[in-house]
Amino acid sequence: MSTNTLLILPGDGIGQEVMTEVRKVITWFGDKRGITFDVSEDLVGGAAYDKHGTPLTDETMAKAQEVDAVLLGAVGGPKYDDLDFSVKPERGLLRLRKELDLFANLRPAQCFGALADFSSLKKDIVAGLDIMIVRELTSGIYFGEPRGIITENNERVGINTQRYTESEIERVARAAFELAMKRGKKLCSMEKANVMESGILWRQVVTEVHKDYPEVELSHMYADNGAMQLVRAPKQFDVIVTDNLFGDILSDCAAMLTGSLGMLPSASLGLPMANGRPRAMYEPVHGSAPDIAGKGLANPSACILSFAMALRYSFDMGAEADRLEAAVESVLADGIRTADLLQSDGQKPASTSQMGDAIVAALDASL
């Protein structure tokens, strides 16, 4: 049997406490399902900066290259706001994405039945929502050169470059078509081909890749219209594929449709490694939430569901991923809520660890 290796990087803020709950789940799978993980832990973001003066050491980067999957909590906090750009906590995260070449970022936006009331939209518009945003994660304006702040004609000029090669577009398009084939066979590609050459090329390449997936219904949308459609009628979408910057924005928009940022996981996938598993990093969509860190208020579900995505995409254990997702759903259906999901003032919230324990109890009940 091959070993399953995991590197846990809790990071900053609530990253620490939600990861403690993920560890309970990992232990459960070892004890009750005989699925064991070789787990190591290290620092990233502000926590790494505090100890080493850098948000990600070369040693940690090297470890990340060796494991099957990285599980990351969150990075950042007000304490680091004034740091030089090059050592900000976010740079650690961006380095992991870039050097692991995690080009396909999967961000599901699923509306849990028990939580449909939380959306800022009407319940019938979001109930049963299940869309998947595939965001390109290693190129585009996040990484394009030239970049910087220069002086020209006695004034400062800020420069970033949107740049995509056709192979970069092709590989993320292929990942999105593959996912669409396993879901509702609908793919919508979003760019700004009306104003950007990179958008014109994006549309051309996605259309070319479509020839290999004739069963998938492909549509194209300008990203601004896409944002509008996401809040108007989100259930028209199945899989959406888009670039790095549009994906950043559209995925936040889609996440909030579900009303509960504390519930949403993500997976960032790259090319297959020698053992056939894809390079991969899993992280909750929520941030480090410094305002509630250390108070036991955080919802560990997003991070636990990120581990479920690891079971599915890194370890090919779809049935165990289903089991874990169902456990989270049943806890919600039982009315157990962390503070972010409370509906009335009278209700007493479950703490971070109570929520984790409830999910483990639901896993027990699934046996």
Ligand code: IPM
């Ligand atoms: C995200 C975040 C990151 C991004 C930040 C923290 C660098 O907003 O993962 O969506 O912009 O990609």
Ligand code: MG
């Ligand atoms: Mg973002």
